[in-house]
Amino acid sequence: MPHSDPVVTSSTVPKPEHPRPQFVRTDWLNLNGVWQFETDAGDSGLERGVAGRDLEREILVPFAPESRLSGIGHTDFMEAVWYRRTVTIPSAWAGKKALLHFGAVDHDATVWVNGVEVARHRGGFTPFTADLSGVAGPGEEAVIVVRARDSRHEMQARGKQATWYDNTHCQYTRTTGIWQTVWLEAVPEVSIRRLQMVPNLASRSIRLTVPVTNNRPGQSVRATLADAQGAVVVASIGADLDLAPELRLEIPEDRFVAWSIGTPHLYDLTVELLDADGAVVDTVLSYAAVRSVALDGKKVLINGEVVFQKLILDQGYWEDSLMTAPDEAALLQDIRLSMEAGFNGARLHEKVFEERFLYHADRLGYLVWGEFGDWGVSGAGTVGHNQAPTASFITQWLEALQRDFNHPAIIGWCPLNETHQKLHDRITVLDDVTQGMFLATKLADPTRPVIDASGYSHRVTTTDIYDSHSYEQDAAAFALEQGGLAEGRPFVNRNHADEDYSVPYNGQPFFISEFGGIWWNAEEAAAAVSGDDESESWGYGQRVANEEDLYHRFEGLCTVLLDNPDMFGYCYTQLTDTFQEKNGIYNFDRSAKLDVPRIRAIQDRVAAIELASLKADA
Template identity: 35%
Template sequence: MAEDVFSRPSRQDGTYPRPQLVRPAWHSLDGTWGFEYDDGDEGLTGSWNEPGRPTVRTITVPYPPESALSGVGDTGHHPVVWYRRDIAEEDLAAAAWKPGRRLLLHFGAVDYRASVWADGRLIGIHEGGHTPFSFDVTAAAQLGPFEIVVRAEDDPDDLEQPRGKQDWLPDPHVIWYHRTTGIWQTVWLEAVPPLHVTHLAWETNLVAGTVSADIELSARPPAGTEIDIDLSYEGTALARISATATEPRSRVVVPLSPLTNGQGYETLLWTVENPRLVDARLTARSAAGIEDAVASYFGMRTVAVDGARFLVNDRPAPIVAVLEQGYWPQSHLAAPSAEALREEVQLIKDLGFSTARVHQKIEDPRFLYWADRLGLMVWEELPSAYRFSTTSVSRLTREWTEAIARDRSHPCVVAWVPVNESWGVQQVAHDPRQRDFVRALFHLTRALDSTRPVIANDGWEHTDSSLLTVHDYENDPELLSASYRDEVAVAATLAGIGPAGRRMTLLPQDEAPLLRSAPVVISEFGGVTYAPDAEIETWGYAVAESSEDFERRLRGVFGALQASKVLGGYCYTQLTDTLQEANGLVDENRSPKLPVEVIRSIVRGES
């Protein structure tokens, strides 16, 4: 990575796998790996983890084996898969590893349970298909070139693991898609000093005029360890501070004097229209002078709710959102390229949306980088399990905690969604345990991050929630408008059984204090299918017969909600066609079904 990119991480090229904790040298291991299926689950007893074992197949990482870009393209049920790759001298050199440093092996995401060996020695196990993990492979590197082996276990019949839109049936049906097994985000090497930064998060306080850095080090720092933080905006220094590190985890508060200028502080704030980002450089230095220098960035902004309004930096910001599945026909949950993530964010903005509700997926952090940089707000949502049990409770809670830790510094993330449509808690209206779990996830999320709204159960059957979100696929514009035109209409619509035939709220008002005054957002609507050239049977909530009919239907449902005097916003279903679910504004290859300027005018409510 070029030095100027390290100095200006807010202007990186979008390829670095961890955009808010950047080091000058890293090395991608994406590309050709050995690969084989283990349908009989014989690999562990058969010592498949041992180095030098030949493989029957190869695969292109990080594309899942179900996808075409992987070179495998097998969508059948395969609960266990194995990967292997030699780490050569040139790989070690590219990662800037040398004796005296530690070598880290990073995985962006492996679905669902990963066991990793280096030259036959187990170096770690990680469970959770959407969050990153790292292992130290220094011991193997000290002996020279070595082999990495990965076993990924992803049981398609296990309904208690967070799976999101991945189908449990052999073939995709209705709104569910092909599975994603094994490695589906970048694998990479990085060399670091023995004492190094393992985690960094930012939290801004506009009222106090400060930004706080939450720093985690790899070990308890020896006496005399110092941390230096330098902040700048567009090349101009904003602040510098030094602090003594005495604990493995610490918070350093940095005063930002420009924020105290009441007439000028808004020129530093992040908004959709002006996505300003502050560059940061952090150095952890031991008393012996050994340094770990990392670069980062953050955006300064607040998000809040006030009555019927959603606020950004204390200004009303109506939610104009689209449902984003984050699925590509040739690569499934994995993006086909780093550039595709940038293009996806730009497409959403070009179509007139200010917000993407990323649905049932913890998106690649490089997508969030481009949302930060280009100015797109994001709702982040936990992929659901489909069966309630103590096992699913444990798995969902752990993975959600990891996701929030990974992404809470991104200014683009403006809301957390731990549950969608009661998936995995189907009896939440009747089972106190399921209801308590939804309430617990809501409060856990607020405990982990108090700076953003939390939608406890998106769509219906709300416990307490920062937003009262509704899924309404009524496609008659007059009926849809009548449900939300004013406060009286909204109250009648939400009383008791809602548009989807589900209760809208579950708790007495005194047990849901935030929900009593929460903005009402139609977080799914539309779903109009228009796919005249489809080669498979398509599915949607309404069907357009022609491009003219498609435009008429879009103008009708968008206009019905835009006419409301009381809604806090809306989210259209959906951005792209995805397999049989052909209700996208663009097709699966991202080609708009109407001219971009026409879609934009509809989304923005322009004539």
């Protein structure tokens, strides 16, 4: 796999790039493009025979029907939607079977091919696959029909999708149905499944697990690690699958480069499956890296060194395409805009991002915290602002962990965000799910730290990371608020300061994982002065009087956290304005909004404010 910037080419197929860059086979077919489409307001389509006929409209996949890029732009609730497309499986795939992959379908999907149900999947953020064996093979037509149910009346993990008709507060236009790439892949009868790579910095090695389907006696795997786009072999080793599907790739010292922010070194990886005669029957192209994440008291170490994490909250929305990036360039742009502003990473907030975003984060040395889309769940079973978690939260989160485990850019996990529930004398569903998601994460990935729930209700006493959210806008008050961390009494949460929401802090590494959110839009501010502002925009606290006031406030808030020796990082809200939220570093369309070099200089301490003067002014 090449790791230089990809050339973004024009194509009649939207998002033509391979959607799974860490697990690539050469025989694949992108199914993005024009599909038949129909809304099903009463979710009665199956009874009415919709699955067996042509549909009324057309849609551009993979853009959700609520988005303008889809060609539909219908933003009301849709209980169910239908898709239909006929494709011919390439004859060149003879001797192999076809797998039909969906990057993400929101929320409950059922898939039929040639009238046969081949898959069903719950969850709007994670991928699933249908094996077309016995249904459609090479050279044959496959009539693909997809129904996606997305009821407003049922509990589900929605992320920031609005549960009211309009965009409201920090909830945004909904996403229904297909919103990530759909594609076909040819695989042999016995094939390699998703790899797992565990790096070991101390031994300069990678432990590689290679699961396979339908293993036969005498089969083996061979893994080759290389540099310079495969030109220089760094390590190569084989293993007999009759013994164990594991290999250990040891990198010679003279060829070893650890992955880090400054040197995001990626090795090319080729994994081959061999039959009993030594013939190659399956080949997968990937990449790998070696880096470590460790905890030392209140410190988070990357490769054994302290790296202050200057993170940005990235919600991954675009005005015309919603949760789906409009193209490859848009994914790259968000990382570059963040880095230009002085941030070295992001909380990927309230959605499971497209895997190609993580690929670019890996290439560019951009730290990210992986997160699930479950904002605002509570212990009460209410539909609306807060929702009760269900068992499917754990299922979907495990799917996300499995998909993204190998990305070196991911340095921590955050399964829940801003859960709402007071501590009391009964164990609730929220307690069970919080504990279950935390334990599932630790079991699936013991190599990264985990926050049990970011902000509000910390319910796991052994959580690796403790954090809080604060949108205090006055720097002096913010400094006083955060001052208790040195004595083991960190600020927990302003929104529930008078209530007991969390288990006690136990000395874990601590950071403010949401702060700032400074409200500013120059045009709206001017209109407000003239009395003509009719917008419903918002940000945290009072809107600053002018842009200079924004820089002063930003500098004061950042300095409080940068000067705190017990803080390992922070996360500023947010990268871009998002619909009615006007608190981004950039405009919603990613155009310039602020003096970006000045934002960077503040974070680099070029223009640090003395806290003593702030306190004196207070």
